[in-house]
Amino acid sequence: MRSTETEAGPPATSSTRVPNTHLMAALLGSRDELLRLIEAAFPAARIVVQGNEISVFGPEAARITQLFDELVLLLEGGQVLDEVTVRRTIDMARQDLRPSEVLGATVMRASRGKTVRPRTAGQKRYCDAIANSTITFGIGPAGTGKSYLAVAQAVRALQTKEVNRIVLTRPAVEAGERLGFLPGDLMAKVDPYLRPLYDALFDMLEPEGAQRLLEKGTIEVAPLAFMRGRTLNGSFIILDEAQNTTPEQMKMFLTRIGFGSRCVVTGDMTQVDVQGGRSGLVGLEEVLDGIDDLSFVHLDRRDVVRHKIVADIVDAYERADRPGGSRA
16 A cells, blocks of 8 residues: 655645455445545545545645555554544544554453553553653543553563562542441452452453452552552552652652562542642652653543543543633
8 A cells, every 4th residue: 555645845636545445445434434534524625535546635635645544554453443543543643643553552462352552642652651661650631541551561561471460559548438437347448449450450351360360469459558668579560549649658659669660650630639639749740850760641631532521521621720711
């Protein structure tokens, strides 16, 4: 497959040929619904399909044919195109990114044949940072896959024997409820706070396999308070909901990391529930600036992979929190 351009300077015409009819049908979608989606995204351009050749006339012709080329690469890699994937691919193309490199990356193969992949450019940066840094901070709103992708990277590292165990932790901060009124012992009381980590874990592994690893201690799930006084060697450690740590807790946690370990810290600065608002994440990037092998990755509404309404809600809150907004 090859894109060609005509005319000198910024091209007004560009075309590409799709290798076979089977790919062509998947590329355009049922009743050309995916083609209509691309046309709506670039209303100033005209797209003409003749057989297996796609020609584009008008502004951004080269960008649009490159978009079709990238979509074909995704199809050839075994991915299924739908409205959500095409919309994300359009956004990446507008940022001059290569969607096939972002969406075609594999974090791990989970249970039941499921493949865990980054689904946005921000998620790809996040996954790359985790792979290449000892400590990675993933900061962003709900629905951006911070915890899920971190657990996937941890399971992959365990399966490839890069680490000997996984430690999942988060602060047991009360967001309107009282721990003392919950039934059971301490672990039963904090279990609801750790449930999102369990959910991600059971999605990566068969439930029976995950339970065995938990019983053996190969995977440990514990409240942050249990980290004090420990040194964690050969471990993949995830601190979730880190915006609800105090500065003292954050320092305590970061100094637990031992030899052969990797750490991911996730947080959402719009959901600080810690008493007095003294979040251990606030100002931390400036404090740790210049330290090698440590990365901060900021995700935003473009990286939300839940229902579209979640991205719209995040966007509404961001507008309201800006100077002059309704919550200023």
